[in-house]
Amino acid sequence: MPIDDTTREEARVLARRYPVARSALLPMLHLVQSVDGYVSDDGVALCAEVLGLTKAEVASVATFYTMYKREQVGDWLLSVCTNPTCQVAGGQAIHDGYVDALGGHHDAEAGVTVEHAECLGICGDAPVVQVNYEMYGRLSQDEADALLASCRRGQPPASNVSGVVPPVFRAVERELSGIDDGVDAHLAPAAARQAAAANPPAWRSGETDLPVTHPGGDPAGHGGEAFRAAAGLEA
Numbered sequence: 001m002p003i004d005d006t007t008r009e010e011a012r013v014l015a016r017r018y019p020v021a022r023s024a025l026l027p028m029l030h031l032v033q034s035v036d037g038y039v040s041d042d043g044v045a046l047c048a049e050v051l052g053l054t055k056a057e058v059a060s061v062a063t064f065y066t067m068y069k070r071e072q073v074g075d076w077l078l079s080v081c082t083n084p085t086c087q088v089a090g091g092q093a094i095h096d097g098y099v100d101a102l103g104g105h106h107d108a109e110a111g112v113t114v115e116h117a118e119c120l121g122i123c124g125d126a127p128v129v130q131v132n133y134e135m136y137g138r139l140s141q142d143e144a145d146a147l148l149a150s151c152r153r154g155q156p157p158a159s160n161v162s163g164v165v166p167p168v169f170r171a172v173e174r175e176l177s178g179i180d181d182g183v184d185a186h187l188a189p190a191a192a193r194q195a196a197a198a199n200p201p202a203w204r205s206g207e208t209d210l211p212v213t214h215p216g217g218d219p220a221g222h223g224g225e226a227f228r229a230a231a232g233l234e235a
């Protein structure tokens, strides 16, 4: 599904949540990944257009953080920890076995992508593999192979750490974008409450002196464009 007018409008919704629109870049990159399966050139262009940034500025962020992918990811992203604790427990062998089985790091037909991961923070459960960021720990080689096979069938099991069955990659990316978290419904009433408060908020221009706020959650009363509009504040 290509980036279209719906995605463009959702990107604008994200931008309106923040006092400084460019703060929406990180969730917006997740949004475009939920559409294209990676941060495509069209996705970079969309972020730049909506946020008033250059494509180079957007690309510099997208290439800095490892959760943003510049190449196509399948429905199932297997992140294999190969840092020391996992490596000595078999993590490197799991990674290399996956790459051999897939004939590379990405099998488009199977919808599976494999990547190295730095320490995932649960070294006591080494070796650790994530499927779309859900943890699977203490894996024997056979269990790791079975995990890959289940992903190739499109049916990974529940995480043996969280108990959660991971949804497909694009669905996870949509959740990470926050576009469906319902926060926009709280903007108008929160703005109205704050506008009626004893010390109503005032809009300040510039970037460095703006308090970081969550819409409706900051008693200082500064929010994004949507918040200011609902509160009757001047932009």
Ligand code: FES
Residues within 6 Å of the ligand: 081, 082, 083, 084, 085, 086, 087, 118, 119, 120, 121, 122, 123, 124, 126, 128
């Ligand atoms: S080294 Fe793998 S989770 Fe820490």
